Amino acid sequence: MITWSARSPELPPYSVAFGHGRHRRVLDLPLVVWLAVIWVLLWGTFSWANLVNGVVVAVLLCLAFPLPPADLGLRLHPWGILKLLLYLLWDMWISGVRVTKQIFVDYPHRAAVLAIPLRCRSELMLTATAVAVSNVPGGSVIELRRATATLFVHVLDADDPKALETARRSVWRTEELTVRAFGSREEIARVSADPRQEDAT
Amino acid sequence: MNPTPWAQAADTVGAFLVFLGAAICLLGSIGLVKLPEVLSRSHAATKPQALGILLVLVGVALRLRTGIDAGTLALIIFFQLLTGPVASHLVARSAYRTGGVHADLLFDDLDEQLSEEPDMPRSHPRPDPDREDAAPKDGPEDGHTPGGG
Amino acid sequence: MTVFEWIDRVLLTAAVVMILLAGALLLVRLWLGPSMLDRAICLDVTAALIIAGLGAQAAFSRDPFYFPIMLVLAFLGFTGSVAIARFIAVRDRPTAAGREATVEEDRSA
Incomplete structure (x- = not known):
C-alpha cells in the first residue's frame, strides 16, 4: 500500500x-x-x-493537485551551492563594475549576440544556468536552444576580442558551478570536460 | 540603553550595505537612461534587480537580527533572483525579434541560425514572436523559454 | 544619540534619497520610451526599487511590517513586463517611434 x-x-x-x-x-x-x-x-x-x-x-x-511523478534531476549539493553563491556574488560585483564603466565611458560600443555551446543536457540544468547567467549584470540571455544546448548572450563591447573570450569563459564557469550545485552525477561528469573539445566535435 | 559593540557593528555594517545597494540602484537607473538601445539597457537594469536588492536586504537582515526575519528576507531574495530573469529574457527576446536591433550589432550568431531554419526565409529576418504558439512544433529547433519557479 | 547611530541615520537617509533619485531617472526613461519594451524594463526596475525602498524603511525603523508586501512584489513584479513583452510589443511594432521604425522599413524593403 x-x-x-x-x-x-x-x-x-x-x-x-x-x-x-x-x-x-x-x-x-x-x-x-x-x-x-x-x-x-x-x-x-x-x-x-x-x-x-x-x-x-x-x-x-x-x-x-498532484504533480506528474517525474524526476526533475534536481540534486542538492550543499558545498556546491555555497561555492555557486560565492562565485555569483563575486561575478555580480565584478561585472557590475564593468557595466558601470561602460555606462560612463562615452565611446560607441558595438554590441553583439554571441552563441555559447553548453555542455549540460538536462532541461533543468539549462534553465538554471540561464537564470544564473542573466542575474549577472553583464549577461542578457536572448535565446536558449534546447536541441543544441546553445545559449545566445548579448555582449556589450564585442569589438574587443578579449571581452568575448571573457564572456564565454564566465558562462562556462557559471554552468559548471551550477551543475555541480544542483546536477545529477552524469551531468557533473559532462561538465567536467573541456568546453573547447565539445566545441570541436 | 547601551548596545554591545557587536550589535553596534552589525547595525553600522547593515546601514552601509543598504547604502551600497541604493547606490547600485542609482547607477543602474543612470545606465538605463544613458545606454543607447533596449538590449544594452537590459544589462543596466539587471543591477538594481539583482545586486542592489541583494545588498539592501542583507543590510536589513543585519539590522533586524532575528532568525525568522532573515528567513523571510532570504525568501524575498530567492524569488527576486528567480523571477527577474523570466521578465528580462522575455523582454530581450521580444526586442530581438521585433525591434531593429540588428543594424547595431557587430555580429550576430543567432541571426545565422534563425535564417538556416527552412520555415523562415531570409526575407523575413524578424518573425513574429508568437510563431511557436501558432505553428505546430515541427522540429527540435525551437526556442526554449527558461522559466523559473 | 551616539556617533554610530548618527552615522547609521545619515547612511540610511542617503540610501532613501538615492532610491528616490533612481526612481526619478526611471520616470525620465519611461517618458522617453522610445519603445514599449523600454517601458517594460522600467516596470521591472520600478518593482525592484520599491522593494529596495521598503527595505531601507525596514532598516530605518527595524520593523518587519512591510516584508509581505516585498515578498509579493518579488513574486509577481515580473508579470507586468512579461505581458507587455508578450502581447503589447508585437502590436506596438508599426508605430514604433524614431530610428527603430526606419530601420525596420529599410530591412523589410
Missing part, C-alpha cells in the same frame, strides 16, 4: 507513494518541507502550531 522510494527505483528520491490505479498519489517529501517552510516564513512567527499547520496544508495541496 505505502511504498517508500528507497524500495522502488521508479519513484523520485525521498518520496512516498500510496494508493492504487487512478487514486495513486506520490508525496514528494522535499516539496512538502519546502512548502511548510514557506508557510512558516509567510506567517512571520515560528511556533509549533504554525509548523504543523504548514505541513498539513502542504500535504493536502500535494494530494489535491
Whole structure:
C-alpha cells in the first residue's frame, strides 16, 4: 500500500507513494518541507502550531493537485551551492563594475549576440544556468536552444576580442558551478570536460 | 540603553550595505537612461534587480537580527533572483525579434541560425514572436523559454 | 544619540534619497520610451526599487511590517513586463517611434 522510494527505483528520491490505479498519489517529501517552510516564513512567527499547520496544508495541496511523478534531476549539493553563491556574488560585483564603466565611458560600443555551446543536457540544468547567467549584470540571455544546448548572450563591447573570450569563459564557469550545485552525477561528469573539445566535435 | 559593540557593528555594517545597494540602484537607473538601445539597457537594469536588492536586504537582515526575519528576507531574495530573469529574457527576446536591433550589432550568431531554419526565409529576418504558439512544433529547433519557479 | 547611530541615520537617509533619485531617472526613461519594451524594463526596475525602498524603511525603523508586501512584489513584479513583452510589443511594432521604425522599413524593403 505505502511504498517508500528507497524500495522502488521508479519513484523520485525521498518520496512516498500510496494508493492504487487512478487514486495513486506520490508525496514528494522535499516539496512538502519546502512548502511548510514557506508557510512558516509567510506567517512571520515560528511556533509549533504554525509548523504543523504548514505541513498539513502542504500535504493536502500535494494530494489535491498532484504533480506528474517525474524526476526533475534536481540534486542538492550543499558545498556546491555555497561555492555557486560565492562565485555569483563575486561575478555580480565584478561585472557590475564593468557595466558601470561602460555606462560612463562615452565611446560607441558595438554590441553583439554571441552563441555559447553548453555542455549540460538536462532541461533543468539549462534553465538554471540561464537564470544564473542573466542575474549577472553583464549577461542578457536572448535565446536558449534546447536541441543544441546553445545559449545566445548579448555582449556589450564585442569589438574587443578579449571581452568575448571573457564572456564565454564566465558562462562556462557559471554552468559548471551550477551543475555541480544542483546536477545529477552524469551531468557533473559532462561538465567536467573541456568546453573547447565539445566545441570541436 | 547601551548596545554591545557587536550589535553596534552589525547595525553600522547593515546601514552601509543598504547604502551600497541604493547606490547600485542609482547607477543602474543612470545606465538605463544613458545606454543607447533596449538590449544594452537590459544589462543596466539587471543591477538594481539583482545586486542592489541583494545588498539592501542583507543590510536589513543585519539590522533586524532575528532568525525568522532573515528567513523571510532570504525568501524575498530567492524569488527576486528567480523571477527577474523570466521578465528580462522575455523582454530581450521580444526586442530581438521585433525591434531593429540588428543594424547595431557587430555580429550576430543567432541571426545565422534563425535564417538556416527552412520555415523562415531570409526575407523575413524578424518573425513574429508568437510563431511557436501558432505553428505546430515541427522540429527540435525551437526556442526554449527558461522559466523559473 | 551616539556617533554610530548618527552615522547609521545619515547612511540610511542617503540610501532613501538615492532610491528616490533612481526612481526619478526611471520616470525620465519611461517618458522617453522610445519603445514599449523600454517601458517594460522600467516596470521591472520600478518593482525592484520599491522593494529596495521598503527595505531601507525596514532598516530605518527595524520593523518587519512591510516584508509581505516585498515578498509579493518579488513574486509577481515580473508579470507586468512579461505581458507587455508578450502581447503589447508585437502590436506596438508599426508605430514604433524614431530610428527603430526606419530601420525596420529599410530591412523589410
